[in-house]
Amino acid sequence: MSTITRAHLVDLLHTRIGLSRQDNSDVLESVLENIAASLESGETVKLSGFGTFAVRKKGRRIGRNPKTGEEVAIQPRSVLIFRPSQMLKSALRAAPIKEKRVVEEVT
Incomplete structure (x- = not known):
């Protein structure tokens, strides 16, 4: 599985837009x-x-x-959440799963 980088996105834009x-x-960047x-x-x-990005506020709570x-006090914080759109969910469900193959060597 590969990772999409900014450089990869720039190359895709260059290829498609010119x-x-x-x-x-x-x-x-903008x-x-x-x-x-x-x-x-x-x-x-x-x-x-595609989906929705939002910031959710989490209050102070006790964790372990x-x-x-x-018991440890966890301070209030903000977290980024992403909710995919129904279109993206449907596309992901329809896409074939690409699995990594692991080959074991026998000695």
């Missing part, structure tokens, strides 16, 4: 910066047909240290 790699890089700024200001970002079982 702008220079620098222009595509600038567009991609889009990502706007998404990040919106999330930082507490706004929800909805990309139609898994090793010792001791």
